[in-house]
Amino acid sequence: MFQKVFTKSIFQLFLVTAFGISLLAYIIYKAAHLSFTHDECYTYLHYVHQGFMDIISYKTPYTNNHILNTVLIKYFEELFGNSELILRMPNILAFVVYSVYAVLLLYKYVPKLIIPGYLLLTLNPYLLDFFALARGYGLSIGFLVMSIYYICNYFTTLKPVHLILFNVGAFLAVMSNFSLLNYYVAALFTFNAISYIKTKSRLNATGEKETFIKLNKINVISVILSAMVLYEPLRRISKKSLLDFGGKKGFLEDTVGSSIDDLFYETAITPLSASLIKTGIVLVIFLILGLIALKLMKQQYIFFKEQLPLVFMNLTLLLMVVITQIQHIVLGNDFYVHRFALFFYPLFILNFIFCIQYLYTYFKWGSIFMAYGLSVLLSINLYQNHHLNYYKDWKYDKDTKLVMEKLVTEHINHPDKQVQLGINWLFEPSTNFYRYTWDLKWLNPTHRKGINGREDYFYLFKNDKEFSMTQNKESLYTNDETSAILIKNTE
Secondary structure (H helix, E strand, C coil): CHHHHHHHHHHHHHHHHHHHHHHHHHHHHHHHHCCCCHHHHHHHHHCCCCCHHHHHCCCCCCCCCCHHHHHHHHHHHHHHCCCHHHHHHHHHHHHHHHHHHHHHHHHHHCHHHHHHHHHHHHCCHHHHHCCCCCCCHHHHHHHHHHHHHHHHHHHHHCCHHHHHHHHHHHHHHHHHCHHHHHHHHHHHHHHHHHHHHHHHHHHHHHCCCCCHHHHHHHHHHHHHHHHHHHHHHHHHHHHHCCCCCCECCCHHHHHHHHHHHHHCCCCCCCHHHHHHHHHHHHHHHHHHHHHHHHHHHCCCCHHHHHCHHHHHHHHHHHHHHHHHHHHHHHHCCCECCHHHHCCHHHHHHHHHHHHHHHHHCCCHHHHHHHHHHHHHHHHHHHHHHCCCCCCHHHHHHCCHHHHHHHHHHHHHCCCCCCECEEECHHHHHHHHHHHHHCCCCCECCCCCCCCCCCCCEEEEECCCHHHHHHCCCEEEEEECCCCEEEEECCC
């Protein structure tokens, strides 16, 4: 019997490895071939070349500086150069971290659903974008899943090393994206809640009791060390009021709504479909919460041992929602939307997968059908919405590298000419990135001061007001999809 189960797991691991390698190849292709985007370039130009201490202390306070991402780019460039692939390599490796810990988590706690579990966690085209970008979001999500794996392991093994690694993963996630601080706080509260429940269970059986200090010795040390590193950047962020995530309406409308939109990338879904998905999400979360409350009332503590990952994920996610709501009311912080809310996706999916695992005991075939059915739907969605020539949030920058190549070709005919490029402000970071990394000394730095009409070339959108002054001039390149156009000033 054991051999049969083991063989099935090995087969699932083989297929998951094949899926993972395929997705990794997709990510590497995008990272190697696509133009560097606005936010990536801003990070590179303004932060990467600062000193190490200046980066981690947030000397220039702005949330574009995802600290761990910036530091890794800095040293990857020093070691391997500044190609797009190299600068994006930390997040490519973060996908490996994400996949490895996701599979380890599934293999240990959801062995019958490894394949659909992994597919549900990865087949999100918007999520995959951020593992192919030089931003902190991919890193934060990779370390998020790492921390979840180790906290679940700690509850089953009680090995201090697992609790240490949970804190390390959570800290690295926060250093990659400060939004993950809410996860770290919520996870620590959940840790203590579960520990209290487990203590009550053991108290009934053995009379033993664990104190708060004994339970949290490692956590307290970790939080103190983390606070020493995070204090200055968080102080500077709060002083500058930089926590503007865009959501004004509410968690369900903003965070959940924008996450649903991003899952379908640029495919529009009907309001009815969006409402049904939101309803499903709310039902899953609150039905699990109701189940946890019921087991507590009945003092069925064995449930918290057998379904520990389900309990941890559900309570942590709910606490994060509560913390977000409190921050909005007390501090006036916006609700997370779009890429700022991306880390909620793996949290909810893990909630869902562990819920399916629980239901498997009672509704075997129904659970399998639901898990694999949703995996197929997400596979179709990825097939329809995968794009190899742009990133959703920075589609306008898809042709910047090509435009810069055309300028290089143009300059060959006039090698002694100093060139001024007039741009829409959105192209400022990316044009300066290629000017810097390609060492184009003949090209003057681009700026955000607008176009005066005397520039040698114009790179803008057809709907820009400045476009009218470029009529009857030579167009070198145009993209009808983004309305971006490169024009040569022939006067």
